[in-house]
Amino acid sequence: MASQMPYKIDVHSHYLPPAYQQACRENGHANPDGMPYLPDWSAEQHLELMDKLNIRRSILSISSPGTHLVPGNRALAAKVTRECNAYGADLKKRMPHRFGYFASLPIPDVDLCLQEIQHGAAENCDGYKFETNGHGHYLGDPLFDPIFDELNKRHALIFIHPTTPKCPCSPGGAPVNAAPLAGKYPNPMLEFFFDTARALVNLFMSGTIARCPHLKIILPHLGGAFPPLQSRFTGFSTLVPGPWLGVPESDVRDAFAKQIWFDLAGFPFPGQIKGLMEGSGVGGGRILYGSDFPFTRAEGVEMLLGQMDEGMRGLFGEREVEGMYHGNAEDLLGVSQVE
Template identity: 35%
Template sequence: MVPFCRALALSVAFTSALARERVDTHIHALPPPYIEALEAAGGDPSGFPTPQWTLEATLRSMDLANTQVAILSLSTPGIPIAGTGEAARSLTRTMNEYFGNATSLPKHTARLGFFGVLPDWRDVNGTLAELDYLYSEQKLCNGVTAYTTYGDRLLGDPLFAPVWDRLQRYKALVFVHPGTLTVAPKFIASSLAQPIVDYPLATTRTAVDLVMTQTMRRCPDVDVILSHAGGAVPFLAGRAIGGLALPEIADAVGYNALGAAKDFARFYYDIALSTSAAQLHGLLDFADASHILFGSDFPYVPQAAISTLLAQYATFVTTDARGPLVSPARLRENSLKLLNRHALGKAF
């Protein structure tokens, strides 16, 4: 209890001096039309409870965390819950209009942005059309959200090549969030929902896929944010890179270790639910500190848990020799530089 109390005291002292220092790139919104579609489809198939959400609650959470800017996104299962037809396309547009209107209000414009919503990528034409709407017509988003898988396809699947070509044309920022997936065998403990273990591993698999399919190499102007410190990427990417030292694997993949290492170095990482010393050291061992961003994962992470994670993070920043590398000021600088590089109009 004493270490936690000390950490909490550090957090309070540390954050109270920041005056809305943070920029949160992993914070979700659940607008009413989306909740209606989710309930009509039988709820979240991941097994994780869907939290209550309002825009006012988001702003309160931001104030409590000393967050100045938040980039809202639609969490999993997202639009794929509505299928790949016209109903899903209509829901996508409704969400983007909601986000565009909410973040354009004078009282919100300096504090809120959003990652545009896309259909299930298996609806390739619908996805391309929505990208054109977001970037050529609406021109308000700060990037787009993509899920780690669509059906049984990872993001580097050849079916999705036209989507990546369009993202490259628009020099887009892509926030990759774990998506609902089919996993077998399932955990015997039925309460162990997919976000607990499966989601970080899903992020790991699609990140490796994006490198090994050379999707990252073909899209030099697209930046990609990986959720939750990249899952196990900091710990397992070395195995993927090292595997390419074997001629048989390198020939089969059509890539070499040097190219893969350069592509892995391009990813950005938020620290939502990833504030322990082990996680932060692992991330710093693998990624450049300039590619680390802050994320709260509100409202899927309740406010009490956010406060605990902030206390843990503050302890690392204030007591660890590498803490200054991930200080709130550094993460803020990283986020603003990335967001403003991809700004369509409004910059923070």
């Protein structure tokens, strides 16, 4: 089946270097975000899946919990981040036609992030990856203005990945999880979608997106829970008096058309994609393929790809389908189709 589909560029897939797996297990993330496992991973396993499913190139990133594993442990964050980003850079250097990578930025440590932006540029990263929050500090927080200003100056591409929602506690205290159903369900099932919405609303209402027009952004899972909330947050922010920035819905749609893309990782068909298209006015030209491997296991990736292909062809023409599989990503990443 996959061999008969167009080839794919996968912008939402993950790598877990051995040192990162060990660091997670040693620092409280053996079952990240309530998942029943921390997946094994190797480049060889990844290539096997890519070859089976006709994925020409995968742009790898570190998934949740990211590389800042322990609140306040700056030394560990620096070590894990540098190891992961160096591993991604080496993998791309050795197999540039198969792998790219998004360099991890260890929020909320601003200085470390600024250092890694420079390292990533020197090491030829494809962009930079954030979690939706760093130990309770959400994207859009003024704390992160220096990071976003630097990325905007560089006309950088960023990939945002959800993580467990957190609330910062009193000064000096550890942040606390803000996921009341976490004892019943893994956070990726529900909370990840809500956290994507929180981060995106905050990026708009803080003025970060308006202030950074040269920034290019990939949102995961078709924007998570954001699309059905779009009219509510824009309407509320402009009609209800308060100390917040009013964001007209036209500004959101304009940003979606100019600087924001959406990946298909997860379960986008049959319903979620219609909410994005009809509620947010997003067309096929802003949509990118994503597998979420290895957190979605190989058999799941293949099953979801079958659903995805059927759903695509029911909604889009052949040119748009080709774009979502590879053309949109090639344009965004500056990747040649003949490589």
